[in-house]
Amino acid sequence: MSLTVNVSSYISSLCYSVLRIEPYTSCSYSCIYCYAKWYRNTNTVKPQYNLISEFKKCILKLRELKLKTIPFRMATLIDPFQPIEDKYRISRYVLKLCLENNIPLILNTKSITYTQKVWFKLISELSNKGLLLLQVTIVTPSDNISRIIEPNAPTTSERLKAIEKTLSENIPVAIRYQPLIPGASDIDSVKDLFSQFKALNVRQVIVESIRCLEDDILFLKGMLENRWVYDLIWESYALKNEGEARLRRPPLKWRLETFKMIRDLSVKFNIDFATCKEGLFSLHTARNCCGIHLLDEEKYVLRPTLYEAWIIYRKTGKIPYYDEIIREFGGDKYIYGEKLRIYPKVLRDGLKAHEKRFMKILINEEITKRIASSLSTRGSI
Template sequence: MCIVYAKWYRSLQTVRPRPKALILFKKLIRKVSKSSLNPIPIRISTLSDPLQPSERICRLTEKALKLAYEYDYPVILNTKSDLIIKSPWIDAVMKLAEKNLIVVQISISTLDSASAHLIEPNAPSPEKRLKVAEILSSSDIPIVIRLQPFIPRVSIFKSVKSVFSELKAVGTKHVVVESLRADESLLKHLESKLGIKYEVEPYQIRETERETPLLRPALNIRYDNFRIMAEESKKYNITFATCKEGLFSLHTSPDCCGIYLLKPKVYKVRITLYEFYKELKLLKKSSIDRIYQIIHNKDKYICYSNLDKYPSIIRKGLKYHE
């Protein structure tokens, strides 16, 4: 568990698996398959680790992976757990890999074991996570490393070169970096634990009375760090992207998450601001409506206007997103 984010829900005494999610997933992929629609890769998962200790008992993630295999549905699996290289989970992952239907993202906040233990006291060490990456990549499973939460002077504790050298050695294909977003009290907690302090700025565009304002590293700190990382990644033939940072000029990959590593490319992806940035860069000058139309005409993207055939659970979320 990551102490950075666990503090927000520390009042919860137990982890409660949600078997209903598996029922919804099966319903979704069956409908997509029956309707002969191009699948939109599913992320397992984004806000919580899908391979927590409770997975040994409930095995919901294993069942979801088996369903994805049965219906040829592409998966982006994000974890920091080494459970993924143990049976039966590794077996399910390997089967998906045979069909080129899986990309594995491994989250690492830092390669410094001492700092990692303070940030993520119950998670596998950075060394174990790198070993997971090495084992999976040796079986030709595309590996994405998520450097998150990125904490200045902690995530890159030696040098950018040493970090990317280690990531390359374990077969990393793509790196995504996302900076820490935390409230003031949590930042003070980290300062006392890690002995660091850095300039911050508000994360939200607007603040509300109900929500505690979130802060993130100042733009100059983020840009300087990420620019060096992007340059170093090129030397190792590793693609690079940021997440929720807006620093698209630093990206060297077709998409942020490494979805492009899935093959064959028979899937659909949602439109993001990154797509608008890429088109605007090509056109130099154009209207939002014009750029939207260009993206809409590209077969790989799913837009508001071509969502009607998809299940409502997908349609509603993507319409809201767009």
């Protein structure tokens, strides 16, 4: 495993946060929707000491060169505060390294362990320096459903209590309300859930629809309500010549209706809204999809994405080439092209690979519009 997320057409074109640190090899929460089951080499949970060592060398080099970085994400497919963290405290060590070296961090979890003093003190100190955003994953308002689909993880209610403590210390929190699962995420009580988000002063909600295999669709249909959605034809998630041919996601009609419902709730309660890897930029009210703007803007840089392309598209009605995006957004806030040469190789190679894929996508209008339907019309999609 490397410090950069694997290249793919969706991630390379849509995601800012392509840098990651995964403290452990696997995850014990056993969520039925977990995407990691398609990528993991092992189900054995143990510390990734070699990767942590590589991360330390990398950020020390960044500090030596006085380079700003894209925020690292801890983690992407493995919860950093699963029960094994009580024993090894690898995630705590990563927090300490980031604090000592001014590294911006997106902390992504569904655990409640982080509220304990041994971790919370570091999280609070990082937040005070504008270096930390906490993203908490919630899939459903229902504790009963969460116990079924996330059998070893804290319930939704337990996560909300942990968020309450976090926000009492003014630590910025975004909710990853995902994956959106028909019959689990779109139930009536979602309105009450968003009312709680407002009361807790949650800053942003990020949504993404579920991706799963045909067998998973049948399993969910037998377990959840809203079965009519499961009787529809689910879209292939794959693009041309990519390895996700077996993955499916709910039809665009359901996704749009559900996203708009959640967007409207977010607007009602004055919470920023964005989608994740959906390309529906016209629904967004947040400045960026990840909530990175909630960090100190002097502490990080970004990479160009289709969101920047969409900003240009709204003005011109034309999908821009990569060099046009660079001309428009080519200041110190973004890293690209020759700017990447001075970064440590362990980051440079991955960032250049993502950039190369993104450039290739932009010259294929069909694929670009498939990834981001907001680029297929200047209207409401």
